[in-house]
Amino acid sequence: MVGKIRFNVPRNWLGFLIIAVLVIGIFFRFVNLDRKFYWIDETYTSLRVSGYTEAQIIKRISYKQIVLPSDLQKYQQINSEHNLTHTLHSLVTEDPQHPPMYYILARWWAQWFGSSVTAMRSLAAVISLLVFPAIYWLAWELFESSTVAWMAIALFAISPYHILFAQEARQYSLWTLTTILSSAALLRATRATDENQNPTRLVYHWTIYALMTAMGLSTHLLFVCVAAAHAIYITIMANWRNIKTFIPYYAAALVAFIFAIPSLVNAVENFDQIRSTTVWAQQTNFLRLVTRWVGSVTIAFFDIGIDGTANFTQLALLIPVSLIILALVGYAIYFLCKQAPTEAWLLILLLISTTALFLAIPDIFQGGRRSANPRYLVPCYVGIQLAVAYLLSTKISRNLDNFKQQKWWKIAIVALFSAGIISAGVSSGADSWWNKGSGWLRADLEAIRIVNAASNPLIISDTNIAYIMPLSYRLQPKVKLLIEPRCYTSCYKNRELLRKKPQAPKIPGGFSELFLYRPSSALRSAIQQQNYQIDPAGGNVELNLWKISKK
Numbered sequence: 001m002v003g004k005i006r007f008n009v010p011r012n013w014l015g016f017l018i019i020a021v022l023v024i025g026i027f028f029r030f031v032n033l034d035r036k037f038y039w040i041d042e043t044y045t046s047l048r049v050s051g052y053t054e055a056q057i058i059k060r061i062s063y064k065q066i067v068l069p070s071d072l073q074k075y076q077q078i079n080s081e082h083n084l085t086h087t088l089h090s091l092v093t094e095d096p097q098h099p100p101m102y103y104i105l106a107r108w109w110a111q112w113f114g115s116s117v118t119a120m121r122s123l124a125a126v127i128s129l130l131v132f133p134a135i136y137w138l139a140w141e142l143f144e145s146s147t148v149a150w151m152a153i154a155l156f157a158i159s160p161y162h163i164l165f166a167q168e169a170r171q172y173s174l175w176t177l178t179t180i181l182s183s184a185a186l187l188r189a190t191r192a193t194d195e196n197q198n199p200t201r202l203v204y205h206w207t208i209y210a211l212m213t214a215m216g217l218s219t220h221l222l223f224v225c226v227a228a229a230h231a232i233y234i235t236i237m238a239n240w241r242n243i244k245t246f247i248p249y250y251a252a253a254l255v256a257f258i259f260a261i262p263s264l265v266n267a268v269e270n271f272d273q274i275r276s277t278t279v280w281a282q283q284t285n286f287l288r289l290v291t292r293w294v295g296s297v298t299i300a301f302f303d304i305g306i307d308g309t310a311n312f313t314q315l316a317l318l319i320p321v322s323l324i325i326l327a328l329v330g331y332a333i334y335f336l337c338k339q340a341p342t343e344a345w346l347l348i349l350l351l352i353s354t355t356a357l358f359l360a361i362p363d364i365f366q367g368g369r370r371s372a373n374p375r376y377l378v379p380c381y382v383g384i385q386l387a388v389a390y391l392l393s394t395k396i397s398r399n400l401d402n403f404k405q406q407k408w409w410k411i412a413i414v415a416l417f418s419a420g421i422i423s424a425g426v427s428s429g430a431d432s433w434w435n436k437g438s439g440w441l442r443a444d445l446e447a448i449r450i451v452n453a454a455s456n457p458l459i460i461s462d463t464n465i466a467y468i469m470p471l472s473y474r475l476q477p478k479v480k481l482l483i484e485p486r487c488y489t490s491c492y493k494n495r496e497l498l499r500k501k502p503q504a505p506k507i508p509g510g511f512s513e514l515f516l517y518r519p520s521s522a523l524r525s526a527i528q529q530q531n532y533q534i535d536p537a538g539g540n541v542e543l544n545l546w547k548i549s550k551k
Helices: 013-030 039-049 052-058 069-076 084-094 099-114 117-143 146-158 160-166 174-194 199-217 223-238 241-258 261-269 269-278 284-298 314-337 342-366 378-398 403-430 439-453 467-471 497-501 523-528
Strands: 459-460 480-483 512-517 533-535 545-550
Touching: 013 117, 013 146, 013 160, 013 403, 039 084, 039 099, 039 117, 039 439, 039 467, 052 069, 052 467, 052 497, 069 467, 084 099, 084 459, 099 117, 099 174, 099 523, 117 146, 117 160, 117 174, 117 342, 117 378, 146 160, 146 378, 146 403, 160 174, 160 403, 174 199, 174 223, 174 241, 174 342, 174 378, 199 241, 223 241, 223 342, 223 378, 241 261, 261 269, 269 467, 284 342, 314 342, 314 378, 314 403, 378 403, 439 459, 439 467, 439 512, 459 523, 467 512, 512 523
Parallel strands: 459 480, 459 512
Antiparallel strands: 512 545, 533 545
């Protein structure tokens, strides 16, 4: 029987260290919230929350009129003309891969705190704080140890991965929270059933599990992997004979899936559309995939923003650190399976493996890279960090008779926490990071700098609306835009937009500098036919930005 949860903080150096790390982790979740580029995914969050659709923007903005950056932002701010129904409609028609739970919460949040970058990101940051008591509960249900639970809190608090996504206006913090809460609720409900508690208590526990699972399914489609892990766990632990556990579990799971049916059905019906918007994840080779896997494990504990453009010095630091962390994680999982109770290691292993295998198997055989995208691996990180928390806590608690070995594990804890603090410090002052597109984003930031430096610039573009919306948050008010944006999500179903033929703009006078941003070959040709010369704008813009001048 698992007793009442105790929140005893270790009364030694470890307790002081954990509290310090927790405070630092909370600080880094809120510092410089508006510093990093408000990138494509986040602008689409604002678009959905506002109740507008991409198709509406494309229909209303064309070469017929010059617009300001603020004109684009009005489609990313809530107003009295659009309500929650419009938000849900925008998701259903253009983003079927995103269930509505986070966007509903974000709309309510925006109604209270506004639609600024800081306000939109603060919701994810606040949700990430709820992860701390949640992971304590799950660790307690797994190990009945306050030391392991506090260690888990510390690892989650200073994890570069969790800090990074706590500062992004997307649903990943909520997905983390629902994964943890549903798993903890499952353990509590199964134990209550095994202990033959009174029917009222049993209904209460299984209702909590159903609610947490329904919330998870309504947060991210890949939560189905968490639900699958729970189903396999119950099947193995009940050994096909414990009917008193099977019946309430499947009843609760059925209620949760019924609640999420609209989102799941919409995703299935629009699978081709979902696949078309994630085509970027379908291209890589196996060696690069394995490298990305190692990197994905590493960023749970250490991340200084190294990506495909890393130099020799950066790689010289990253490679040994990655190998050490990989070895630590591997040993932690081995130690967990060897020392922990079956019900503990089985659930953790299933949380890691169901999501990892679901994504990795298609990648291996089809050449994709979804399994190496950290934002899809939330349950894996939950399991990995729980395993490491158990290893570290156990090693410093059981080795009282081996002072030298215990000393090395204490050093490992301090080193791991230090790695997280250093990572958070480096990331907090950056304008961009790997989770926001790194390569193309650096080029866009350079393009924005060049345009803002001009006295009276005009940007002409026919690129994807997904690239144009983020610019509006960094371009100065003096910048004007003459755009005929293409669609990203809405073209798949909208026949009117599919039939829309590209037009050639008539370039107006009165501007000091004229720029082309991500122009199509058709736009470049049309401008050249108007007796204009097109040259690279300079800087490291990777042909994203061009200057136009009269011949």
